Amino acid sequence: MSATVATARYTRKELTADHPTWCPGCGDYSILSIYFKLMEKRQIPHEKITSVAGIGCSSRFPYFVNAHGVHFLHGRAIPFATGISLSRPDLHVFVFGGDGDAFSIGGNHIDHAARKNVKMTYVIMDNEVYGLTKKQTSPTSPMGFKSKTDPTGAVDHPIEPMKKLIAGGATFVARTHSHLPNHVLEMMEQALDHDGFSVIECLSECTEFFPGAFDSANPRKGGTFQLVPPDHDVTDEVAAYRLAMAPAPGYFGVFYQVQRPTKNAFELKLITDAQSRAGSAAVRELLQKTFQKFS
Amino acid sequence: MKNDSARTITDAVIRFAGNSQDGIQAIGGFLARLAGRTDKDVMTYMTIPATISGGPSIYQVRLGTGEVLSAGDDVDFLVAFYQHSYENHIATLRDGGVLIYDSDTVKPDPDQKRYRAVGVPISSLTVEAIGGTGKDKGKNMFVLGLVARLFELDDAKLEGMLNAYYKGKGDDVIRKVVGAFHAGFAYNLGQLDEHFEFKPSDKPPARARVVMDGNQAIAYGAIAAGVRFGAGYPITPWSSIMEILRSELPKYGGTFVQAEDELAAIAMACGASYAGHVALTGTSGPGISLKSEALGWAVMAEMPLVIIDVQRGGPSTGLPTNVEQSDLNIACFTAHGDAPRIVVAPANVEDCFYTTFEAVNLAREYSCPVLVLTDQAIATRVESFEMPDFATFTQDIAPHFDPRGPDYKPYANTADGIAHHAPPGTPMVDGKYPVVTGLEHDESGHPASRPANHVMMVAKRRRKLQVLAEKLSPPAVYGPAEGDVLLVGWGSTQGPIREAVEKARAAGESVSAMHIRYLMPLQPGIGEIMDGFHHVFVVELNDEGLYGYGQLAALLRSRYCNDKIRGINKTDGLPFKVREILDQMHRKLTGREAAGEPLAVGGDEGGAG
Numbered sequence: 001m002s003a004t005v006a007t008a009r010y011t012r013k014e015l016t017a018d019h020p021t022w023c024p025g026c027g028d029y030s031i032l033s034i035y036f037k038l039m040e041k042r043q044i045p046h047e048k049i050t051s052v053a054g055i056g057c058s059s060r061f062p063y064f065v066n067a068h069g070v071h072f073l074h075g076r077a078i079p080f081a082t083g084i085s086l087s088r089p090d091l092h093v094f095v096f097g098g099d100g101d102a103f104s105i106g107g108n109h110i111d112h113a114a115r116k117n118v119k120m121t122y123v124i125m126d127n128e129v130y131g132l133t134k135k136q137t138s139p140t141s142p143m144g145f146k147s148k149t150d151p152t153g154a155v156d157h158p159i160e161p162m163k164k165l166i167a168g169g170a171t172f173v174a175r176t177h178s179h180l181p182n183h184v185l186e187m188m189e190q191a192l193d194h195d196g197f198s199v200i201e202c203l204s205e206c207t208e209f210f211p212g213a214f215d216s217a218n219p220r221k222g223g224t225f226q227l228v229p230p231d232h233d234v235t236d237e238v239a240a241y242r243l244a245m246a247p248a249p250g251y252f253g254v255f256y257q258v259q260r261p262t263k264n265a266f267e268l269k270l271i272t273d274a275q276s277r278a279g280s281a282a283v284r285e286l287l288q289k290t291f292q293k294f295s
Numbered sequence: 296m297k298n299d300s301a302r303t304i305t306d307a308v309i310r311f312a313g314n315s316q317d318g319i320q321a322i323g324g325f326l327a328r329l330a331g332r333t334d335k336d337v338m339t340y341m342t343i344p345a346t347i348s349g350g351p352s353i354y355q356v357r358l359g360t361g362e363v364l365s366a367g368d369d370v371d372f373l374v375a376f377y378q379h380s381y382e383n384h385i386a387t388l389r390d391g392g393v394l395i396y397d398s399d400t401v402k403p404d405p406d407q408k409r410y411r412a413v414g415v416p417i418s419s420l421t422v423e424a425i426g427g428t429g430k431d432k433g434k435n436m437f438v439l440g441l442v443a444r445l446f447e448l449d450d451a452k453l454e455g456m457l458n459a460y461y462k463g464k465g466d467d468v469i470r471k472v473v474g475a476f477h478a479g480f481a482y483n484l485g486q487l488d489e490h491f492e493f494k495p496s497d498k499p500p501a502r503a504r505v506v507m508d509g510n511q512a513i514a515y516g517a518i519a520a521g522v523r524f525g526a527g528y529p530i531t532p533w534s535s536i537m538e539i540l541r542s543e544l545p546k547y548g549g550t551f552v553q554a555e556d557e558l559a560a561i562a563m564a565c566g567a568s569y570a571g572h573v574a575l576t577g578t579s580g581p582g583i584s585l586k587s588e589a590l591g592w593a594v595m596a597e598m599p600l601v602i603i604d605v606q607r608g609g610p611s612t613g614l615p616t617n618v619e620q621s622d623l624n625i626a627c628f629t630a631h632g633d634a635p636r637i638v639v640a641p642a643n644v645e646d647c648f649y650t651t652f653e654a655v656n657l658a659r660e661y662s663c664p665v666l667v668l669t670d671q672a673i674a675t676r677v678e679s680f681e682m683p684d685f686a687t688f689t690q691d692i693a694p695h696f697d698p699r700g701p702d703y704k705p706y707a708n709t710a711d712g713i714a715h716h717a718p719p720g721t722p723m724v725d726g727k728y729p730v731v732t733g734l735e736h737d738e739s740g741h742p743a744s745r746p747a748n749h750v751m752m753v754a755k756r757r758r759k760l761q762v763l764a765e766k767l768s769p770p771a772v773y774g775p776a777e778g779d780v781l782l783v784g785w786g787s788t789q790g791p792i793r794e795a796v797e798k799a800r801a802a803g804e805s806v807s808a809m810h811i812r813y814l815m816p817l818q819p820g821i822g823e824i825m826d827g828f829h830h831v832f833v834v835e836l837n838d839e840g841l842y843g844y845g846q847l848a849a850l851l852r853s854r855y856c857n858d859k860i861r862g863i864n865k866t867d868g869l870p871f872k873v874r875e876i877l878d879q880m881h882r883k884l885t886g887r888e889a890a891g892e893p894l895a896v897g898g899d900e901g902g903a904g
Contacts, residue, residue, distance in 0.1 A: 014726060018741070046728070047696075050719040052566075062730050063742065068719035070569060071732035071742075072562070073592055079526075079559035083566020083574065084719070086550055087524045091570070091719050112555035267550045274545035283547060284685040287519055290543075291682050294505040295331060 012036040017066040027178035027204030028058050034184045050091050052081045054101035057132045058125035061096035075106025078113045081120050093120040103139040103159040114168035114197050116263040121191045122199040127206035128213050135209040161201045162244035166256050172198035173256040179218045196262050217249035228253030301492040306359040308367035312384045313376030315352035318435035323354035330358050331506035331679035339677040340366030360494045364790035368872040375401050413487045424478035425471040433475035440479020447492040502682045509647040509673035514539035516651030517575050521692035523549030525575040526563035531615045532674045533579040533605040557585035568598040571694025571718030573655050577603030590664050591630030592733040599658035606670040608868045617868030618672040621837040623846040626666045627815045633753055635760045638815040640668040642789035645680035661759045662715050672870045673787045694718050701725040704738040712758035760816045769820025774807030777827035782808040784834045788871050792834055795876040822855045834863040
């Protein structure tokens, strides 16, 4: 690797890029702001921050962060981030996206990144509606939700994110609410420190198409922000599942966290084992030797 | 061991017909490797059932002194293990050819005079040699011994190869293998009072020869070119490339990921390319359809990416274990919008190595996806070729993270259109970091939908390929540069097309061939070459289409507006035989086709179950 430029201690100002295109009052502002705060607090080298997103309102995220970023395809941010994570252990890979990306078009990928325990942090900004395309039913929209695709109310049972993430094998599963920034920061910081696939469902209100969706968990709107009980054992999968069974608005905090070797570590071990068997031969010699077996 | 009655030959086509569990691939494999070690050219051809085990299967080996261009139209020696093998394949045996059959199981027609039939009690002699339980495993080795004797092959070398190959399986297995081999070698083919000996090669190669299949050549070509990240999803016949990369890449410090689906596989490859590598993905059949969206992203975001497409019969699930060249259109045009990419096609197994190597460098240089269009026929057949000169053909393409200055633009609208993104980890001196995106963007990577900007960026992405086209050389013409008929081909049909040219010229016809390696952009000079001929036939393993032209023929017609261009097509899922090319050519030249004479359809064996 070539010489790096010495970076001075940076602040939110250096991390701010384009002004967000989100609507006034959108919950996503708060998450962006907390991401800046986290980067500022932890002083991750500026050039090592990598923000990846799919498609949707929340997936515009990387444009608003002045760091290396990617705006990939709808639903495929996770495998894209997997490619970065497994080939570049020096980077901090964050993925941002909405409920459509995570649970509808990209639903298959979460389970596999989770079971493989690919190191990255995934923040799902769940507004329970399709916002960018202007109010269609999302996979997390509650039954009866009226949208342009369900004018008389949604009839499909919604995905329950916490259940899916725990069952998928994610090694860090947390839930938070964009109206409670301190809690969001706490969850994101723990996710960042987790060695593995860490995922946070962050309720993030769409003031335009689903206003008041999460008021029942917002103390400023008369709701109750119910934290995960202090005696909850985060390593107990069944207990985590039980928390996930709670009716809306449910609990907030870390539901589940275990240490399991990451895919990154397994792949690295394959490399170190293979290279120790092969010795310190140059690429040319290794190929020569292999081809001799074909002669 | 010399035999006084040995007749010197330069070329032999041997077909082993049995069931897929008989290990006939092993016979072919050992013969091919022996040929490689004794400076003979070799080409193999096999069919395998699409089912997991069981079912009729063949392995055809063509050995020759000098260049072997195809697996051979007609069989010189047919080895039949079962009655069905005999019945299904006897028609492929040429007049005057030799049938060797297992007299324990096969009853050939006693009255025929067309070929010589030699019965050998293969099953019972194998049992006699190695004991009752080994019968099913040993017949192939017995036959290998028979063949070694028949062709005066180097039995000591073969025995050494058997010992090396089965070393890990234990002494008992080696004893049985070698025992069966010896029994076959010692068997007196008394009924066939003739042996054959290959004419020694007059020009031994400078380097050792290797024997491998096309998928192996692609995998090692990628490794040699410096590819250190790949992702894929299992699908026939692409899978063996990913199997090799999965087990070999770690040795070179690389990683290959088995993804959850085709979309994830190309997404992972895009991620690794963004991270600074030249990543590889690949697939066959339906997989290339699934990868289309991300391919378009890689065009838009200008990512260096190599995509291998091992073509099989389509559409949909189609013919998984048969060959077709019907993915040219999807390779050139898949993904919505105007999405220029590079498409190259290897002509044979050796070329798989070099084409993949080149594809990696094209991706790096032009920052766009490069498709390598190979096919089931090259993927599974074994050829011998000179070992690559690894002093030249290895390279280190590890990513660099040199800081970018204030003037840096990831999508700079340069004169040649070429620009390279800054991978994450790259410090930006002015503190402004880029986003890479599938949205239309300005030179700095910001989303920009302004009309003039889209016009500029569409042209920029197209211009890169025009610049590449100018640098390419015109295709070489096989045979004289002017004449009556030009046969045009691409990919795996090169060998049979060249053999067709040689046969036609030997018969006094004026026929040449042009092989197109770069399908997108097309090489320069193609129009001028076609001008030198009265007739141009594009030979392709795909359908003649709604308007009478196959996929390359249609591409060339739209490019050159040349109504001389016609097609020679077939869709039976099997490689072209030399005779099939010439028959169709003659039909078109003499107007027999226009008169409505039906074409003889189909090969002699099907692969898919």
